[in-house]
Amino acid sequence: MDISIAELVKRILPLPYYLHVMDKYIDLHAKFKYGRVQHALAATMQDLRKNFLLLIVQLESQAMSAPQFGLQKLWFYLHPSLNTMAALASLIDAITAAEELAGLTKPGREQSEPKSEAVKKKPATFTRGGGLALSVLCERLLSFSGDPVLKALYAQLLSSSAVPYNATLATWIHSGEIFDPFDEFMVVETRGLNRDEFVGAYNDVYWEHRYTLRHDYVPPFLSVLQDKTLLAGKYLNVVRECGVAIPEPNVRYDHYRAETGHTAATTRPGVMSDVVVAMGGERFVEDIETAYGYANHTLLGLLFKDHHLMERLRSVKHYFLLDQSDFLVHFLDVAHEHLLKPAQDVGVEQVKSLLELVLRDPAASPGTNKYKDDIEAELSTSPLVPRLMKELQKNGGRASMSGSGDRFNLADSAIDEPEFNGIEAFQLKYTAPFPVSLIINKKVLLKYQLTFRHLFQCKYIERQLSDAWREQSKSGLYTRSKRFRASRRRTSAFLANGYEDRRDDVGSDRKDEEEEESMLMSRMCALRTKMLHFMQQYMYHVGYEVVEQLWQKFEEEVVKADTIEDVIQIHLEFQDRCMKECMLSNAEMVKAFRKLMSICTEFCRFSLSYTRYHSPYSAETEDGIGVPAGLGHSSHPSALPERVCNEYIAASGGTILSFEEARRKLESLEQQFSRHMRVLIEILKYYGATEAALFASLAARLDYNHFYARLPPDLSIVVTAPTAARFSELF
Structure with a gap:
């Protein structure tokens, strides 16, 4: 054959192959399993195939009737169709490659068949379901946007x-319903999900799992709007579930635009706008934006007006953040003895009943106790610090404690958590009704519970320190009139007469013991005052400088929120800032603070047991009744009975110590508390300069007048008043 004729025939021959590829694709993808999108694409290709075959019929008619019809004229008429058919074959190869990656088909192309370049290059954007063909078409439309003919072809197909x-x-x-018989839509409804199975967690788990987004099914042109698409339908379902009638789309959207002044959305500039134009122009984006805005606006009105969201959030703040913790005082009065038991031995139902009794008291928190029926007591199964560290690691906080000992001398500050008793395990449970549970969900409640458990233990330690003061005052071991009275008499006689008064030599050893014991009690009172000052300053910091300040800003931002996502995000940010400024988001702060709490707890046990055992009123009287009539039993449930026996002291966690053992124990507690207070103040100053100025303010109050800063580095000096012997040696 002539070379020019052979070259012309070679240019025409790919057309039958492209037609063969189209026939195979149309026949294969007309089957049921490929879904409606593939059916629509195959139908469009079939229309193009019909047009091409019509051209072939016309050319055949001319070839049969016109003797002058030759290869040149045939090529003239087929040349425009060649690029179109090649583009369609390349598109089919790309879709076939994507289906093989998705596992929808087996490699069906024989090795002998030539493949276009599209098969060798896999599609950059890969999805499944109905978005598979759409994603390939979007990629093709953007790739050939410089060719007007191919751009128009792919836009038509898309x-x-x-x-x-x-x-x-x-x-x-528009209706919150899914009609997806071929399972190709990006939002999937979990079929067979029984609401009764989520009785305890229906409020948030059911709605989180009922409608979910399949990210690998999202076509590229919806990737930016995928979250709004999911939430628009989901929120409509929430509104319908609450019994609110939803009008027709035209009516409700007109009313929504008139009420909110909503304007039409515009597409973002860029290459993706070509795809959006092919999908229907700005109306495509406008429909999603309007549906999303209407669903949010309706649900926000439902939450704030009908379900009183702000009042419920205030009740959560009242109970979990202890803005008015008067109910805790009454609760500890009646439940203290039960919560002192090991956590596994505490009767949960009994604690629940006692809390319900306290909350239902008409005099308890009038005006803020509206949602008391949603509060319930429960016991955690794990200590606070491990649970808090786990949450910090999950949220990317400073949970690692390794390497922090070098900067702040925390290497020897291992957290000696007290026995895991009911005090450590006690927490509150809040049952938020639907749809408030969309805002107050499990994740939110977990953070509230962690914060409450920490603050509850701080309140308990503050209460125990106050009880220690009351017991020290009642004991009679420490009075100002007893201190150094023999020394004062001897000194007065020496100064007045020039000689010492020896009338008190009888029983002087006993008096010296009383003075030394009184001196020990004064040191105990001083240490208790330091601890109480530490706890009270921290609780003031939490209550007035953190919670109240952040809550005021939180309420202002929530009222201005336009969407449910904004409300959820503002709420999470409020919680995160609360935990951070309450020193619960930094492992170094948690470690130093919890160590001080354990020292305070240990001191309370030591002080209570020593004071009770050595009190002159704890011995039995001759009639065996117990204490004098003027010192009757305290009505406070946390107070131990006045007649103390060794078994009772041991059972309450205390130990019976001699005077010398008590002195060494007290000196150890003094040094430990001062050392760890200096570590905590150093940490607060560091993070006060780098993160939040509130920490520096708290450090200044804890280290008032630079008390801890002026202590010697080794803390070996213990300030004591001179004993009687040392006082007499001065003269």
Whole structure:
């Protein structure tokens, strides 16, 4: 054959192959399992195939009737169709490659068949379901946007094949229902999900799992709007579940635009706008934005007006953040003895009943006790610090404690958590009704519970320190009139007469013991005052400088929120800042603070047991009744009985110590508390300069007048008043 004729024939021969590829694709993808999007694409290709075959018929008629019809004229008429058929074959190869990656088909192309370059290059954007073909078409449209002919071809294919997908999308965003018989939509409803199975967690778990987003099914043109698409339909379902009638789309959207002044959304500039234009232009984006805005506006009104969201958030703040913790005082009065038991031995139902009794008291928190029926007591199964560290690691906080000992001398500050008793395990449970549970969900409640457990233990330690003061005052071991009275008499006689008064030599050893014991009690009172000052300053910091300040800003931002996502985000930010400024988001602060709490707890046990055992009123009287009539039993449930026996002291966690053992124990507690207070103040100053100025303010109050800063580095000096012997040696 002539070379020019052979070259011309070679240019025409790919057309039958492209037609063969189209026939195979149309026959294969007309099957049921490929879904409506593939059906629509195959139908569009079939229309193009019909047009091409019509051209072939016309050319055949001319070849049969016109003798002058030759290869040159044949090529003239087929040349425009060659690029179109090649583009379609390349598109089919790309879709076939994507299906093989998705596992929808087996490699069906024989090795002998030539493949276009599209098969060798896998699609950059890969999805499944109905978005598979749409993603390949979007990629092709953006890749060939410089060729007007191919751009128009791919835009036509994308527009026609997306019709069934857009129909499912419109049904979802406008009515909250999914019509997806071929399982190709990006939002999936979990079928067979029984609401009764989520009785305890129905409020948040059910709605989180009922409708979910399949990210690998999202076509590229919806990737930016995927969250709004999901939430628009989900929120409509929430509104319908609450019994609110939803009007027709035209009526409700007109009312929504008139009420809120909502304007039409515009597409973002860039290459993706070509895809959006092919999908229906700005109306495509406008429908999603309007449906999303209407669903949010309706649900926000439902939450704030009908379900009183702000009042419920205030009740959560009242109970979990202890803005008015008077109910805790009454609760500890009646439940203290039960909570002192090991956690596994505490009767949960009994604690629940006692808390309910306290909350139902008409005099308890009038005006803020509206939602008391939603509060319930429960016991945690794990100590606070491990649970807090786990939450910090999950949220990316400073949970690692390794390496922090070098900067702040925390290497020897291992947290000796007290026995895991009911005090450590006690927490509150809040049952938020639907749809308030969308805001107050499990994740939110977990952070509130961690914060409450910490503050509750701080309140308990503050209470124990106050009880220690009361017991020291009642004991009679420490009075100002007893201190150094013999020394004062001897000194007065020496100064007045020039000689010492020896009338008190009888029983002087006993008096010296009383003075030394009184001196020990004065040191105990001083240490207790330091600890109480530490706890009270921290609780003041939490209550007035953190919670109240952040809550005022939180309420202002929530009222201005436009969407449910904004409310959820503002709430989470409020919680995170609360935990951070309450020193619960930094492992170094948690370690130093919890160590001080354990020292305070140990001191309370030591002080109570020593004071009770050595009190002159704890011995039995001759009639065996117990204490004198003027010192009757305290009505406070946390107070131990006045007649103390060794077994009772041991059972309450205390130990019976001699005077010398008590002195060494007290000196150890003094040094430990001062050392760890200096470590905590150093940490607060560091993070006060780098993160939040509130920490520096708290450090200044804890280290008032630079008391701890002026202590010697080794803390070996213990300030004591001179004993009687040392006082007499001065003269």
